[in-house]
Amino acid sequence: MGLLTQAGAELTPDAEDADVIVVNTCSFIGSAQQESVDAILEMARHKTGGKAKRLVVAGCLVERFRDQIAKNIPEVDAVVGTGELDKILAAAGLESAPSAPGPFNILTSRPEGDHRRSHGRFARDAWAGAVSDLPNYLYDDRTPRVLATPGYTAYIKIAEGCDHPCTFCIIPQLRGQFRSRRFESVIAEAERLAQSGVREITLIGQDTTCYGEDLGLKDGLALLLEKLAAVDGLRWIRFLYAYPNKITGRLLETIAAHENICSYIDVPLQHASASVLKRMKRGGGADVFLRSIEKMRRMIPGVTLRTSFIVGFPGETEKEFEELQGFVKEAAFDWMGAFGYSDQEGASAFNDGKKLSAREIESRRKALMSAQKKISRAKKKALVGREFDLLLMGPSEETDLLLEGRTTMHAPEIDGKVFVNDYPAGKFPEGAPPQKGEFYRCRITAAHDYDLVAEII
């Protein structure tokens, strides 16, 4: 959006008004692929029977099905893979590509140069022979950006790609090898965002805890967080998607030492049975994880922990699933997501013959979520009466009668919500209610399974 705007395009969220439609796709699991294809077909109708003159498909679906998109959806004029963001202008018809004989050809060449660095055994072994086809794009602080989030909050991608060999996952094939943005580039972007009014930043990447390894940095994420904590105006800083065995003592110390680094760790564990984790090529197990959780809670008092699990991985026995259930009860996470195993062609687990039925997978998923629901209810209830800082997000999406916001325990878009049903009228004169994007002190007055109710004090 930044590149397009800089080139003079005007953005519109309404497909009917658009001359050029860009569908940004996901291809992580089957349902995401289907959703992406449905969106492309829906947008194609605006080209055949509406105002649109060009249809561009961008993102992960392109990395997987580049040729099929071109062959099967003739309305598509151009595709832009995850490693080709700078080709968006030519794709949208805003810049000519002199050597391109046809619309699809504009986008088939790879970016010049190869800035990838290989830093893992897996990276070298697994991609040998296929390296030239991997995306290697990485934006920097000079890349123009238009925030798709409200003005007070922003995501910053600090690294791209992944070198882990998880057998259920095709992300490394879609996003390429792990590569970090330069330290100074991330800081410069954070400073600029803070100057423009952003108060909360969320660092993302497929594997944020490996940040800097390819740049030769040790404890790169901790060093980066320390620098970001000193940026004027940033009130909440957090990172998502920690890899379990990459959470170092230094990282925990850094979180604990800075008030504006949220005491919040999202560590997707995927399973707790050592045998399943071994088949997933991830390692670890319930005992190791419990020790690590104990350390996080000890070093960061009051830390909020989120995780996610895959249930019904090929060959998952009743016993292995029970082990996972036992672990969930013992670990008592603040937030937890459970996902049914989704078979992905191209992932090595795809060839494992011992698949569970969709019904069995769903029943295990529901059982795990129901165990967590009880934990969540008890944890939320224990918060009643306590006070927290709240970032107000505006009127509730569910009813105009309530406001809603988040505390440091709530990452944007993933965790439950805090509904605000009261504020002191004396402090907010008629016509000047609490404002979205501002921070207020609040007291929790009621709790549901996942959501909280609060009053501004």
Ligand code: SF4
């Ligand atoms: S660490 Fe995450 S992104 Fe990387 S291969 Fe494993 S599941 Fe996929």
